Amino acid sequence: MRALGATALSLALAACATLPGPSMTADEAPVTVRIVGLNDFHGNLEPVRRPVKLEDGKGGQQEVFAGGAAWLASAVESVRAQNPHSLVIGAGDLISASPLASSLFLDEPTVGVMNRLGMDFTSVGNHEFDRGWKELKRLREGGCEKFTLREPCAVEPDYKGTDYPILAANVRMPDGSTLFPGAAIRRFGSGAGAGAVAVGVIGLTLKGTAQIVDPAGIQCITFEDEADSINALVPGLVADGADAIVVAIHQGLVTEPGDDFNGCGAMAGDLRAILERMDPRVDLVISGHTHRAYVCDFSTVDPARRFTVTSAGAAGTMLTDIALTIDPRRGDVLGVSARNVPVQSPGEGRPENAAFPVFQPDPAVATYVARYVAAAAEVAERTVGRISGAATRERPESPLGNFLADAHLAATQGAGAQIALMNPGGIRSELTARPDGSVTFGDIYGVQPFGNTLVTMTLTGAQLLRVLEEQLANPNEQNVLSVSTGFAMTLAPTRPAGQRVVAATLGGVPIDPAGTYRVTVNNFIAGGGDGFVTLKEGTDATVGPLDLDALEAYLQSAPVMAMPATGRVTMLGS
Known part of the structure; x- marks a missing residue:
């Protein structure tokens, strides 16, 4: 629910509006909620082998070795530390199509990693359905019931499921309910008092999921229109007091070769038609699926729809650092800033690129990942x-x-x-x-x-x-x-x-x-x-x-x- 104009202006307002004015109390001052955007992690527990190529939009290119769950956890924490209020939001495909150390164990270790780095909400993506919706429910809720050829709970016999909600606004069961809730709201500050703000989150996958997963695993469920599903939930979030609305959607834009990984380009791709129909009260869209990195101001396409659209590439090699600055008195978003941050992880033959920050691996997450890598090693190294x-x-x-x-x-x-x-x-x-x-x-x-x-x-x-x-x-x-x-x-x-x-x-x-x-x-x-x-x-x-x-x-x-x-x-x- 954007009160002011385009992103460039809103960034300036956000920068100078974070301190209370002479007649403004601290409880009335703008509140910044820091959001970490993640998408398409695909169980990449370890750093990727090849460097990520980052375009600058001007014909230049840099390479950086990146990724790895332990480094990603540290990068997430560095973003969270910027503000007292924060959220980590995923846009689907966190699991499946994964390297051996995660996939061999039905992506249970990826859930464990996301629990440890503090994931707050994620949408479903198409790959969440690769092993069928029943196995996805098990991953969410925990337990060791077997729905696949592989044995669940092979390393963690007491597998507990996700600590975070999975959102599925457009995944409809035969009885009319959704597989998981479609939306949620997170409140910050002192309840409903002065200075309190609330962020509503809607999560969903692409309507075409049924065409790109095994039909046997999704029998009897339907994937509904994305824009219609979003628009049906916005009024309820507004009525429930949401000052900002975030959509996490597993659908994406297609950038042109050479586009800046922090820029936007032509905004082509299947997501664009969805954005053109989306309720203009949405403030931020965290997207995925195309494995591209971009930060887009959609008001350049439609001035009535002044939301920011982001994607952080794939495989945990990047995250999006997003700041939502909210006026608690008016319940409006003053500005949105966003930038993609490479999760640089040098070492073991991966040279450092001094142009980007270097993250140290989180020790607890590194130990957890090592447990699964060791369990897979005998099979993997043959x-x-x-x-x-x-x-x-x-x-x-x-x-x-x-x-x-x-x-x-x-x-x-x-x-x-x-x-x-x-x-x-x-x-x-x-x-x-x-x-x-x-x-x-x-x-x-x-x-x-x-x-x-x-x-x-x-x-x-x-x-x-x-x-x-x-x-x-x-x-x-x-x-x-x-x-x-x-x-x-x-x-x-x-x-x-x-x-x-x-x-x-x-x-x-x-x-x-x-x-x-x-x-x-x-x-x-x-x-x-x-x-x-x-x-x-x-x-x-x-x-x-x-x-x-x-x-x-x-x-x-x-x-x-x-x-x-x-x-x-x-x-x-x-």
């Missing part, structure tokens, strides 16, 4: 093969994606597979070898952590071509598939729907719409995930091995596996 060089996952085509498709094809040729297709969202990290070329189980688990099975099905050529069209259905989030050896496709994303697949060949022969082909995919997209709904029409399905087992077997099929070249996918500009 050598599974050797590769000829780094396997990268750049889009639209990557050597690693081609390598995975080849591995899946090799594992399912006994089921008649001719083509294997791999969705880019299922490739969660790059594959980096040790100096001797070796890769470990932990390395390949980080690439494919979902435990998907391979499914080989029969598709007509016409159906296969429709699948290829579905790669480009969402211009803001294209899902260009990696394809196995012998298959090639030429795509034109900017052409009209139905004309975007320019060519598709197998062994140099064009795909025959009237022919039939045996195609291998993982069970996630076989069920229509990532929008590949035509795959649900496949017939004569044969369920094969786990994708991870297929990859390990492929690595062991030669002393050193060479990374395949690119050139299987051609993208045309028009």
Whole structure:
């Protein structure tokens, strides 16, 4: 509920309004609530291996080694220490698609980390549903009931669940209730007296979650329109005395290459249409999903909607330091300031960048993480093969994606597979070898952590071509598939729907719409995930091995596996 104008002006007001004036008592003075924004942590308990590239919006770039739960805890505490009133708010995907030390234990250690750094609220994201809504409820509430192939409570037999609420405003159960509460309110100061302020928080995931998680885990629940869900809750928060309203939404903007990680750029992406319909009484939007870093003033798009929109990248490599300055007398937000702070974590071969603050690891969190890393080490450090060089996952085509498709094809040729297709969202990290070329189980688990099975099905050529069209259905989030050896496709994303697949060949022969082909995919997209709904029409399905087992077997099929070249996918500009 912004009382004044654009962010630049509000920052100045916030800076000079924090001291009471001559006729203003301390209880009447503006109150600053410090907020830590987090998103897309994805169970990254340890620092990421590669440096984060930070653009300055002017053609310059810096690199910084960052992340790690112990360093993140210290960074959070440094932000909290700036003001007596603070909140830590997550925007979803804190769990799943995680490295081995968290994923092997059903992300229970990630919950433990968030409890220890003082998470106050988080929204659900799509990855919170990767293991189904029942397992998500267990993570929230605690206990050891088994809903997955993996054993819960393997390290902590008394797993207690989250200390913080999970918010799910648009996740509707069959009886009309929401899976978790949609909103909450936090009050600061002396009750309802002078100087007291209240912050309302709404949390939700993207409506399209149903298209990007395993349908078997979300049966009977629905994901409703984001803006409608937010707008339905704002009046109640206002009536309950909220002086500021924060939305934590797992949907995001898409910045342009080279945009400043503390800037904004063009504000493209699926979140923009939601923001354009959002109640203007919202003051702050903490977003995620796209793994981009930005701080946007939405009043530059719509002067009536003067909220700030933030995202802190991914993997705990950044947090957003946000200050909400509130006038307690009028119940209005005077200003919002926000900046993304890299969680720099040098050491063990990670050099320091003097341009950014350095955080020391929190000892208690470091000890807690080490317990899980040690529990996973025996499994993680087993050598599974050797590769000829780094396997990268750049889009639209990557050597690693081609390598995975080849591995899946090799594992399912006994089921008649001719083509294997791999969705880019299922490739969660790059594959980096040790100096001797070796890769470990932990390395390949980080690439494919979902435990998907391979499914080989029969598709007509016409159906296969429709699948290829579905790669480009969402211009803001294209899902260009990696394809196995012998298959090639030429795509034109900017052409009209139905004309975007320019060519598709197998062994140099064009795909025959009237022919039939045996195609291998993982069970996630076989069920229509990532929008590949035509795959649900496949017939004569044969369920094969786990994708991870297929990859390990492929690595062991030669002393050193060479990374395949690119050139299987051609993208045309028009």
